[in-house]
Amino acid sequence: MTTSPETHSLNRPEDVLAYIPHALGFQPRNSLVMLILERNALSATLRVDLPLLGPGADDTRIAARHYLGILRKVQEATAVFLAVYPPECADPHPGPLPYSGLVAELGDRLRGAGIQVRDAWLVGPESWYSYHCQGPGCCPEAGHPVPELALTETHLRLVVAGSAPTHEPWDGSGAPAWVNRGQIRDHLELMLARFAGPQRHELLLRRWGDLLAxxxxxxxxxxxxxxxxxxxxxxxxHEKPVRDMLPFLAGHGLRPAVCALAETTADATPGAAAALFSGFLLGHSELAPDWRRLDGFWYLLRDLLGVAAGADEAALLCLLAWIEWARGRGSSALALLGGCLAKEPGYRLAVLLRQLLEQGEMPDWVADKDRAWHPEAMPAASA
Known part of the structure; x- marks a missing residue:
């Protein structure tokens, strides 16, 4: 779920459909996307996988109930736009639109929960259709052309602002190698051979703290x-206690991170700092993460992929995935974890994070517009 700024005017279906890939960061497929409104303000964008529906109605009811449960996490939701992106490569033939039963069942449940369905669309590769059409005067038989969405003011304004949706969620691949990569990795091998150990944990954490400042x-x-x-x-x-502390360092600052590191690596019973740290990693925090520092952290992690390999590359991909999850971009997080496990099968942190996401867990702050992340244009990767 991506919390959205309230500056977008989505008065036409074309504006809504042009906005969705920018909100997600990629072009959805095999997806149900819900744009959630609080009164007349766009609040969040939620993407979920489409279900595998059997011939009976039970699967449809189960899927609709599940989706409603996820949407209820936005407690102030008053209305929603629905967009279905089917897995098929071809546009639908004339006749009932695919997933009509699911859209109808979900619409009934939403209205029963006091949430208005403003509109619902099926979006194919070349054409889109409204599920609410009452006749040929609404949608032409061939549908409305998808390519024209790229000409809307919404799309053009977001492109100018720096948004560039991809065809697929980024899996962490394609980072350009640094010219001094070999030199850096030679230094790394010496450090890992000579200086590893708990005595250096706080020093390493403080180096990251200085950098993020x-x-x-x-x-x-x-x-x-x-x-x-x-x-x-x-x-x-390569030092797991410090690696795991880095998101907390970026999200809450150096002093709480140093205290939490001391408590989590000591023999004594962990105290308040350790509890705050563990809760934050699982998305449970009454405080708003420091999004400016976390966005800067993401930028640096992405850049370091150009010099990383093996275990340190896997750690970078996991940290990037955690930030995407914290932002409410679960699909992007899963793609990064998939990229990690493709290179380092069984990497423990990636396995644990993927289990967390596959259970549908979301951070508490994602559904709170005052604490959630709001998309902004990020700096381009360095060449």
Whole structure:
């Protein structure tokens, strides 16, 4: 679920359908997308996989009940737009639209819960149709052309703002290699052989804290220009207590992270700092994450993929996945975890995070517009 800024005017179906890939970051397929409104303001965008429906009505009822349960997490929801992106490659033939039964069942349940269905559409590769059409005066037999969505003001405005949806969720591949990659990895091997151990955990954590205190562009220049410093950042990813602490460091600051690290690595019973840390990682926090620092952290992690390999690359992909999950972009998080496990099968953190996502867990703050992440244009990856 992606929480949306309230500056988008979505008065026409074309504007809504043009907005969806930008909200998700990719073009959905085999998906049901729900744009959730609080009164007349767009609140969040939720994407779920379409169900495998059998010939009977039970599967449809079960799926609709499940979707309603997810949407209820946005407690102030008053209305919703529905968009179905079928898995088939071809546009539908004349006749009843695919998933009509699911849309009708879900619509009935939403209205029963006091949530208005503003409109619902089927979106194929070339054409889109409204499920609410009452005759040929609404949707032509061949549907409305999808390519024209790229000409809407909504799409063009978002492109100018820096949004560039991809065809598939990014799996972490394609990062360009740094010119000094070999030098950095040589330093990393020496560090892992000589300096690993708990005595260095706080030092490594503080190095990340110093980096995150800088502007992301300045921090990137430091990483790229200082091979020894960059190697120490990668070494951090091989120390599991520090690796796991990094999202908390970015989201809540250095001092709470240092306290939590001390409590989680000590023999004594963990205290309040450790509890705050573990709750934050599982998405349970009354405080709003520091999204400016987390966005900067994501930017640096993405850049480090150009020098990473093996276990440190797997750790980077997991951390990127956690941030995407924290943002409410579960599909993007799963794609990154899939990319991680394709390269490092059985990597424990990726397995655990994927289980968390597949259970449908979402952070508490995702459904709270005051604490949730709001999409902004991110810096382009460095060449």
């Amino acid at each position: 800088q502007d992301p562009a300045a921090a990137e220049r430091r990483m790229r220009s200082d091979a020894v410093f960059c190697a120490s950042l990668l070494a951090t990813l």
